[in-house]
Amino acid sequence: MSPRYDLGPKPHLGYTESLIERVAERRCDPAWLAAQSAHSSARTYVIGGELIVLKNGGDIHDPLFTPNEARALAPLTETVFLGTMNGAARFGTGMTQASADALKARNDLFIIDLRSIAIQGLVAADHLPPLAEAKAMLHWHARHRFCSNCGATTDIVDGGWKRACPDCKGEHFPRTDPVVIMLAVRGDKGLLGRSGRFAASMWSCLAGFVEPGESVEDAVRRETLEEAGVRCGRVSYLFTQPWPFPMSLMIGCHAEALNDDIVMDTNELVGARWFTKAECAAMLMRNHPEGLTCPPPVAIAHHIIRTWVESERDPF
Amino acid sequence: MSPRYDLGPKPHLGYTESLIERVAERRCDPAWLAAQSAHSSARTYVIGGELIVLKNGGDIHDPLFTPNEARALAPLTETVFLGTMNGAARFGTGMTQASADALKARNDLFIIDLRSIAIQGLVAADHLPPLAEAKAMLHWHARHRFCSNCGATTDIVDGGWKRACPDCKGEHFPRTDPVVIMLAVRGDKGLLGRSGRFAASMWSCLAGFVEPGESVEDAVRRETLEEAGVRCGRVSYLFTQPWPFPMSLMIGCHAEALNDDIVMDTNELVGARWFTKAECAAMLMRNHPEGLTCPPPVAIAHHIIRTWVESERDPF
Numbered sequence: 001m002s003p004r005y006d007l008g009p010k011p012h013l014g015y016t017e018s019l020i021e022r023v024a025e026r027r028c029d030p031a032w033l034a035a036q037s038a039h040s041s042a043r044t045y046v047i048g049g050e051l052i053v054l055k056n057g058g059d060i061h062d063p064l065f066t067p068n069e070a071r072a073l074a075p076l077t078e079t080v081f082l083g084t085m086n087g088a089a090r091f092g093t094g095m096t097q098a099s100a101d102a103l104k105a106r107n108d109l110f111i112i113d114l115r116s117i118a119i120q121g122l123v124a125a126d127h128l129p130p131l132a133e134a135k136a137m138l139h140w141h142a143r144h145r146f147c148s149n150c151g152a153t154t155d156i157v158d159g160g161w162k163r164a165c166p167d168c169k170g171e172h173f174p175r176t177d178p179v180v181i182m183l184a185v186r187g188d189k190g191l192l193g194r195s196g197r198f199a200a201s202m203w204s205c206l207a208g209f210v211e212p213g214e215s216v217e218d219a220v221r222r223e224t225l226e227e228a229g230v231r232c233g234r235v236s237y238l239f240t241q242p243w244p245f246p247m248s249l250m251i252g253c254h255a256e257a258l259n260d261d262i263v264m265d266t267n268e269l270v271g272a273r274w275f276t277k278a279e280c281a282a283m284l285m286r287n288h289p290e291g292l293t294c295p296p297p298v299a300i301a302h303h304i305i306r307t308w309v310e311s312e313r314d315p316f
Numbered sequence: 317m318s319p320r321y322d323l324g325p326k327p328h329l330g331y332t333e334s335l336i337e338r339v340a341e342r343r344c345d346p347a348w349l350a351a352q353s354a355h356s357s358a359r360t361y362v363i364g365g366e367l368i369v370l371k372n373g374g375d376i377h378d379p380l381f382t383p384n385e386a387r388a389l390a391p392l393t394e395t396v397f398l399g400t401m402n403g404a405a406r407f408g409t410g411m412t413q414a415s416a417d418a419l420k421a422r423n424d425l426f427i428i429d430l431r432s433i434a435i436q437g438l439v440a441a442d443h444l445p446p447l448a449e450a451k452a453m454l455h456w457h458a459r460h461r462f463c464s465n466c467g468a469t470t471d472i473v474d475g476g477w478k479r480a481c482p483d484c485k486g487e488h489f490p491r492t493d494p495v496v497i498m499l500a501v502r503g504d505k506g507l508l509g510r511s512g513r514f515a516a517s518m519w520s521c522l523a524g525f526v527e528p529g530e531s532v533e534d535a536v537r538r539e540t541l542e543e544a545g546v547r548c549g550r551v552s553y554l555f556t557q558p559w560p561f562p563m564s565l566m567i568g569c570h571a572e573a574l575n576d577d578i579v580m581d582t583n584e585l586v587g588a589r590w591f592t593k594a595e596c597a598a599m600l601m602r603n604h605p606e607g608l609t610c611p612p613p614v615a616i617a618h619h620i621i622r623t624w625v626e627s628e629r630d631p632f
């Protein structure tokens with residue numbers, strides 16, 4: 001039994017609760033897709049590598065372009081069909097990151113990365129899930145224009161949900177990488193780490209890719225042992241989040257730590273230590289005396305840590 | 317509140333609880349890997365497409381070959397480092413499926429697919445997780461010998477855990493596809509479906525790939541609606557299983573069905589209907605009066621259905 005903290009109303013988990021209807025059964029119907037695209041209600045998100053192209057709206061920007069508006073911006077790469085929202089087709093359209101960078105010169109546009117959009121609330125919240133869908137899909141296309149089976153140039157088909165090889169007839173589908181992200185807990189202490197990429201004050205959950213031949217639970221135990229030398233027993237699943245950097249599925253868990261001593265993998269981390277619930281509560285609420293922080297609510301790590309901080313019972 | 321059935325001791329979930337230590341930090345150390353491979357305790361699993369090569373042992377076969385024994389079988393393709401078991405290195409080695417087929421002529425070998433090995437218990441149970449790891453990895457290599465970014469031939473590096481492109485310097489990592497597999501339940505009824513690939517008596521959980529920009533919970537709801545016209549509310553995670561056919565991570569869930577009427581997607585399914593707990597109990601125990609069955613314990617669907625059948629409370 002460890003203390004419990006009440007941090008107030010639960011914030012929204014970023015990129016989840018999409019209002020898009022994917023209408024997957026129509027992806028193979030080019031005539032239907034063409035009609036959707038030609039309809040006056042059709043809109044597309046425009047993405048250049050890590051950058052999102054927005055119509056400058058002052059505080060809240062508009063991420064939707066008509067297909068003609070998108071074509072007028074710069075040379076485009078792939079277009080993918082995301083689905084419909086309230087009956088209107090939504091697409092994602094790619095350009096090179098250099099093209100998006102060049103558009104920064106235009107005052108009627110606002111060009112920025114998706115992380116900043118999500119954290120600063122620069123578009124209406126409903127746009128975040130389809131932006132995540134579009135960014136993950138377009139990143140995959142940009143890296144998969146050749147057939148991994150024979151090296152030939154592949155064709156985009158099925159509204160962007162498949163690439164087909166004209167030579168070997170291989171079919172290739174968008175990729176999503178499952179990643180475990182976990183808080184190992186031991187009584188009133190939780191294990192956080194720091195990557196060298198983090199801001200100096202930031203501590204977060206450990207994380208790593210699920211490997212072939214591995215369950216989620218085994219991946220949680222392996223990554224915690226590899227990165228921090230902490231063995232884990234029981235694993236408790238919490239929730240998942242699509243994470244389009246570039247195309248992961250984050251699988252959030254608590255894990256039962258079985259030892260205290262930390263042996264940090266210095267190739268992966270620049271810090272790993274135990275924090276009490278009181279410290280984590282302060283870090284989540286951004287009032288820690290030393291200015292230490294945890295990730296913001298847009299990230300699943302915030303919710304994984306917060307669920308433990310707000311819980312009276314041991315997760316296991 | 318629906319009735320509860322006790323089906324006896326819980327069976328093992330196939331391909332889980334690997335005894336392999338992956339020793340990921342040594343994958344980038346070619347000298348260490350070479351020494352491991354040269355050690356007298358090193359052994360490899362030999363896989364040709366869908367077929368596994370075993371040493372014929374009568375009832376229980378031996379799936380382990382020394383590296384020299386493997387080389388003597390047929391021309392080999394990739395070799396991947398799986399990890400160590402009790403300190404001894406374990407590898408997976410590929411050959412073409414045609415080569416494995418040709419080995420069926422030898423009486424000292426036994427050549428069969430992994431599903432049959434798992435269902436019939438043809439090797440010691442400890443071998444199933446590393447066989448799954450090796451099969452998923454080798455399938456990925458066989459389909460990824462070319463760079464999806466530029467079309468050049470790639471090199472296998474890091475003990476098989478990466479392919480590197482000498483031209484564009486792209487790096488490619490083994491792929492694992494997250495798949496949701498779920499039982500939608502409504503009181504005393506659970507929703508099962510039949511694919512055209514199934515044996516005529518077999519009914520199982522609905523399933524589908526998690527898509528870019530989608531949480532597990534949203535994927536469960538989307539797939540159940542798409543395949544059977546059943547809307548779902550709450551989703552309850554159960555457990556996961558690596559499933560090397562060819563390289564999926566099965567994410568098992570219960571889902572709260574919100575309507576009764578089924579509208580089946582005839583492109584995906586040849587049957588979809590509600591079964592009571594009593595029927596599912598009989599199907600799991602293979603004593604259904606009409607001979608209907610559910611998948612065997614090696615498959616996660618068995619455990620998803622069984623967990624519900626054996627539960628007294630609603631999962632939500």
